[in-house]
Amino acid sequence: MSVEHEWLERARKWCFRARLETPHWDGPVFERGKGSLLWDVDGKEYLDLNAGQICGVLGHSDERIAEAIAAAARTFVHASSNFYNTAEIVLAERLGMTLPPSLHRAFFGLSGSDATEAAMGIAKAATGRYEIASPHMSFHGFSEQPRALSFAVWGQRHSPPAPGNLALMAPYCFRCPIRHTYPACELACLDGSLEVLDAETGGSLAAIITEPLPSAGGVIVPPDGWLAGVRDACDARDALLILDESQTGLAKLGTMWGFEHDGVVPDIVTVSKHFGGGIPISAVVTTDEVERRAIENGFVYAHSHSADPLACSAALATLDAIEEDGLVARSEELGSYWRGLLENLAADHECIVDIRGRGVLQGLELGAPDGSPGGDIGKAVGRLCLDAGLLFSVRRAGSVFRFTIPFSTTEQQLDHAAALLDSALAEVAPTV
Ligand SMILES: Cc1ncc(COP(=O)(O)O)c(C=O)c1O
Numbered sequence: 306m307s308v309e310h311e312w313l314e315r316a317r318k319w320c321f322r323a324r325l326e327t328p329h330w331d332g333p334v335f336e337r338g339k340g341s342l343l344w345d346v347d348g349k350e351y352l353d354l355n356a357g358q359i360c361g362v363l364g365h366s367d368e369r370i371a372e373a374i375a376a377a378a379r380t381f382v383h384a385s386s387n388f389y390n391t392a393e394i395v396l397a398e399r400l401g402m403t404l405p406p407s408l409h410r411a412f413f414g415l416s417g418s419d420a421t422e423a424a425m426g427i428a429k430a431a432t433g434r435y436e437i438a439s440p441h442m443s444f445h446g447f448s449e450q451p452r453a454l455s456f457a458v459w460g461q462r463h464s465p466p467a468p469g470n471l472a473l474m475a476p477y478c479f480r481c482p483i484r485h486t487y488p489a490c491e492l493a494c495l496d497g498s499l500e501v502l503d504a505e506t507g508g509s510l511a512a513i514i515t516e517p518l519p520s521a522g523g524v525i526v527p528p529d530g531w532l533a534g535v536r537d538a539c540d541a542r543d544a545l546l547i548l549d550e551s552q553t554g555l556a557k558l559g560t561m562w563g564f565e566h567d568g569v570v571p572d573i574v575t576v577s578k579h580f581g582g583g584i585p586i587s588a589v590v591t592t593d594e595v596e597r598r599a600i601e602n603g604f605v606y607a608h609s610h611s612a613d614p615l616a617c618s619a620a621l622a623t624l625d626a627i628e629e630d631g632l633v634a635r636s637e638e639l640g641s642y643w644r645g646l647l648e649n650l651a652a653d654h655e656c657i658v659d660i661r662g663r664g665v666l667q668g669l670e671l672g673a674p675d676g677s678p679g680g681d682i683g684k685a686v687g688r689l690c691l692d693a694g695l696l697f698s699v700r701r702a703g704s705v706f707r708f709t710i711p712f713s714t715t716e717q718q719l720d721h722a723a724a725l726l727d728s729a730l731a732e733v734a735p736t737v
Contacts, residue, residue, distance in 0.1 A: 308346045309334050333691075338365030340713035343696070352722055354697040354708045359552055362579040362665065363626055364713025370582035373622035374615060381614040386607040392617035399624050400588055403561050405570045410596040411588050413612040413620075417551035417577035418446025420587035421514065423606045424573045425450050428512035428545045430604035431595045435468075436509045438502055440475035442522030443515060445549055454514060457522035471505055473498040473535075475519060476527040479659045479670060480678075487528040495534045503542075512573075513539050514547040517563030521552075523705040524668025526661045532567040545572040545595065551587070552578055552666065556627050557709070559637035559664035566663065582623045586616035632712050636664035639710050639719075643667055646723040653727070656682050656734040665710040671703075678704035682734050689729035695722050 312334040322329070333345035341364060343351045356362045363370065377392070384390040393413060401409040414420050425437055437454060445451035453466030474494040478487050485493055502510070513535055519525040539546040546569075553563030554576035560566055562574070572595050577587035591599075610616070626632070644660060647669055651657040656679050658672035671679030671686075680703030687699040687706070698707040710719070 312346050340364040340366075341711040341715075341718055349694060351694045351696050352714075352718055354695065354710055354714075354722060356579070356709045356711045357583065358578075359698075359709045360578045360581070360583055362557060362709060362711050363582050363623060364711045365583070367582055367622075367626065367713075369622045369626050370584070370619055373582075373618045374584065377615040377618035383610065383613045383615070386609065386611040390612065390614050390617070392614035392621065393612040396617040396621050396624075399621060400590065403555075403624070404574065404590060407570060407592045408574060408590045410593060411590040412606075413617060414577075414587040414589065414606075415585050415608055415610055415616075416446070416587055417549070417575070418448040418451050419608065420551065420575035420577055420589050421445040421451040421454075421547075421549055422448050423589045424547045424549075424575050424591075425454075425512065425514065426606055427573060427589065427591060427595060427599045427604055428514075428547060430602045431598040432511040432543070432545060433602065434509045434511035434544070436471060436506045437469060437512050437514055438471040438473050438506075438510065439514045440519055440522070440525075441472040442475035442477060442519050442525055443549075444519070444521035445514060446551075457519070469509075471502055471510075473502065473513070473515075475522060475525055476531045477523070477525050478528055479661070492528070492531055492534055495531060495538070499538050508542075510542050510544040512545040512547050514549055516549045516551070517553050517567065517569075518558065518663060518666065520666060520707065521700060523670070523701040524662050524666065524707050526663065527567075529567075532564065532569045536569045536571075539572075547571060547573045547575070550574055550576045552709075554578075555580060555623070556632040556636050556712075557664050557666050559633065559640060561627075561633055563663075580623060581616055581619045582626070584616050584619035586613075586620050588620075630712065635712055639712070639714060640664040640667060642716055643708065643710055643719050643723075646719060650723060650727055650730065654730045654734065656730065662708075665708075665712070667708045667710070668700075669706045669708075670701075671705070678702070679734075680704045685733040686726070686729045689732060690725055693725045693729065695725045 309332045313330050317330045335343050336346050337344050343353050397411040400411050439454040441456040444455045444457045453470040456472050548564050548571040573591040575589050647660045656671050659670035662668045671683045673679045683703035700707050
């Protein structure tokens with residue numbers, strides 16, 4: 306009997322199955338990770354192009370994060386969130402320096418959900434309104450308010466949310482919901498969405514929240530001008546723009562922040578995922594004006610572990626690593642190398658119908674021969690790749706692969722990943 310089998314027997318008895326994709330008692334069972342590699346309990350090696358749950362983008366078990374955690378563990382692990390602590394203040398300063406000058410009031414939470422929850426609460430308190438809109442292919446987390454605005458996935462069969470959650474049409478150009486083509490469309494999806502939104506809200510819109518590049522919804526790269534159009538739409542309605550940079554922030558898209566690509570500055574930005582180098586921590590950063598209005602209107606938000614010095618120290622080490630290793634530039638290099646490999650694969654496999662992304666966040670869309678989404682192909686290829694030791698995220702019911710390449714990945718490892726994908730695609734959908 307394999308070692309994994311024994312572990313799964315124990316999981317079967319003791320663990321709860323709320324997994325995102327696999328509510329089963331399936332392997333692999335992972336034991337350790339280093340850089341871009343993971344090993345399961347049987348010693349089998351995996352190349353992790355999902356970076357854990359996207360939080361391991363610096364590479365698993367980075368020494369600098371380990372040292373920062375160890376040092377904080379000996380000096381100050383947890384502090385009362387009723388007071389400020391030095392690690393928190395230094396982190397707020399350092400994070401603020403990476404952002405446009407208007408965004409410099411930071412507080413720290415525990416997760417992406419927690420950060421988007423707080424950002425929405427701030428927007429409501431600051432504007433005195435209660436409605437929030439988000440693209441219909443978005444994901445903002447699993448606590449109740451973010452889940453209510455996560456139209457892309459996993460919202461089904463939950464109790465009805467509080468009122469005030471509205472959808473905009475996502476700028477999914479590859480399968481445009483209104484069958485239009487960019488740039489001839491002149492962003493008709495946004496204009497139409499705003500007309501409907503205005504009819505629905507009756508003037509009570511507190512904010513629009515979006516990722517600069519909706520990731521979990523299928524690596525949707527908005528066309529030029531879309532995010533700027535959302536910014537204008539917020540201004541015209543005295544609503545705030547919240548950018549959820551949980552995934553896209555901190556060097557992943559070849560810029561320090563995803564919004565830099567569009568030249569748009571939000572009123573509130575959130576970040577989490579690799580911010581703590583694998584340790585849970587998130588940030589919400591806003592302007593003087595928004596912070597003042599929210600506080601004057603009684604906004605309070607804290608958890609027992611908000612801004613704990615240990616998590617703040619890990620986040621400081623992450624910011625150091627991004628700077629020391631020049632990760633903004635590396636993101637561009639790694640991303641375009643991987644994209645080149647995907648383009649080669651697309652030349653050989655007709656089922657690859659689109660490749661999109663920025664920096665180390667890249668996506669590949671699969672189509673069936675009749676032009677419909679290739680979900681069955683994707684699920685089968687994903688399973689074969691997993692068996693062969695390659696991990697990535699399979700989205701949109703199987704039709705989109707999302708790759709989040711850890712910065713520790715070498716070009717040789719990417720060549721290996723492409724070879725594994727090539728043989729899995731050839732086995733499942735042998736078109737040439
Ligand atoms: C854009 C975005 N926002 C929020 C979240 C929620 O983050 P967490 O899982 O840390 O709560 C995620 C998680 O994938 C995300 O992708």
